[in-house]
């Protein structure tokens with residue numbers, strides 16, 4: 244069984260942590276991955292920094308800018324990820340990022356390298372669904388990589404079902420309108436209705452809720468409506484201006500999972 | 502002719518360029534627009550309202566002026582399409598008038614826009630005032646400084662100008678922020694994009710709304726020269742909306758040479774340039790696959806031009822395609838060459854052009870046009886907004 248499916252079958256209330264590769268310093272990627280998993284993170288989402296991250300709020304924009312200035316790029320990242328499966332033997336690992344750097348690296352080369360270093364799945368938010376269906380789906384499968392798709396409060400039922408059919412990882416429920424970090428507070432009732440509406444669709448994939456989840460209360464609430472949650476911006480904020488980023492990451496995860 | 506350069510495919514491709522590479526959060530907004538724009542644009546009631554506003558509010562048709570002293574200097578017949586005489590001083594309002602009427606039909610109650618030179622911001626703020634809709638304009642901090650008069654105009658028109666401090670703090674970053682605003686406000690807001698860029702259907706929508714420029718040109722040329730077809734149409738390209746409008750009704754007329762002029766900044770290879778057709782590679786920016794200035798790892802690089810309206814690291818997908826198949830010729834003009842063209846037009850014809858437009862004018866000497874050739878330069882905007890820049894560069898102007 245693959246690592247993603249195994250994680251969802253064997254655990255409840257999964258915590259998926261997002262962090263930007265190469266942040267706060269270039270070589271933090273692997274130590275952070277290890278610290279996060281050892282302190283209780285169930286899934287890792289490693290962000291591939293991009294100069295113009297359209298779906299991200301100020302915190303992830305900032306970590307991306309720093310990571311790029313530190314010298315992070317895809318060849319460097321794959322070099323670092325050579326050691327991924329020594330540091331993190333079992334936890335599912337996803338790469339998340341925008342399409343342009345992947346295109347410049349070469350799609351096939353990218354998928355091949357990702358599979359080689361032990362990555363399980365990919366989140367490429369600006370990859371159009373039609374293009375995924377027609378060309379990328381077969382390539383992903385060929386390399387044993389899974390696609391994770393985003394769903395928002397505006398996504399129609401028909402489209403949710405299509406996304407569900409095309410994925411065999413999990414669905415990423417964006418908690419409300421807005422970019423990552425969630426500065427706009429969604430209406431709580433509308434949000435609950437949306438979570439329940441998606442839960443009632445009896446989708447084949449498990450669901451994780453993300454965007455704007457910042458603390459234990461937010462995590463626990465998300466777990467009432469889904470199989471767990473994704474935390475990114477709040478974790479990155481906890482890494483800002485610390486001496487020991489892996490230790491800060493571990494403290495953060497223990498605070499959520501205690 | 503079997504295929505037309507005018508029409509993208511159903512998914513918004515011009516050759517290999519275009520498409521809609523948007524995150525799921527934007528999908529419903531873009532899809533709503535995509536499924537409705539053609540129908541709304543074709544609606545006679547929409548057209549009637551649009552034509553009335555273009556005539557009585559924008560001041561169309563704009564004149565086609567034969568520039569005799571300029572013609573004499575370059576040994577060819579130069580006509581200027583006077584988009585600088587549009588209300589608010591540039592072609593940008595052709596698009597904003599069309600889009601505000603579209604937004605109303607889509608039931609939108611709030612308008613957002615990005616702006617570089619401020620002309621698109623002013624044109625958007627203007628139509629929002631006209632229609633009584635709230636307007637937020639994103640503008641890079643660098644551009645807020647170099648285009649101060651337009652910032653004042655937008656505020657006077659009741660728009661909120663939001664200062665963007667990410668990245669190079671110019672047009673690219675303002676566009677990022679406008680898109681993020683749209684992600685956060687997916688239901689009530691319409692994004693009036695200012696050029697033939699962004700995800701499908703924007704490039705086609707904006708091109709159709711700017712196409713009035715070449716539609717008028719054809720009729721005016723027939724009257725003034727006896728032929729609808731000139732030898733050359735020349736326009737500057739930031740994202741490419743004035744060029745798309747000036748080229749549109751000539752795209753499928755191979756006898757007409759279409760010349761797109763980009764900003765070379767300090768020089769194409771100086772490291773301070775916005776000459777995307779030379780420096781760009783295919784990539785994705787703002788939801789569109791197009792030519793894009795980027796590093797070897799696919800990170801978008803910072804363009805440079807003295808003119809705020811041309812320093813964009815991409816070009817519209819239509820133009821990328823026209824360049825790839827050889828239908829349009831690209832040239833690039835440095836800051837200094839553009840400044841020289843500003844004083845030349847001012848002194849020879851009594852018209853002070855926008856700095857963006859001056860790039861197109863500066864290409865006149867490089868066309869190789871003969872004495873009987875008719876050359877139309879799209880005079881996309883007037884220079885009022887650039888007076889401060891011109892004052893600072895007086896030594897290069899005189």
Ligand SMILES: Cc1ncc(COP(=O)(O)O)c(C=O)c1O
Pocket residue numbers: 591592617618619620621695696697737738739740741742743744809810811855857858881882883
């Ligand atoms: C007068 C003028 N011309 C040209 C441009 C460039 O835009 P586009 O390439 O979309 O015509 C601008 C943009 O601000 C402008 O103000």
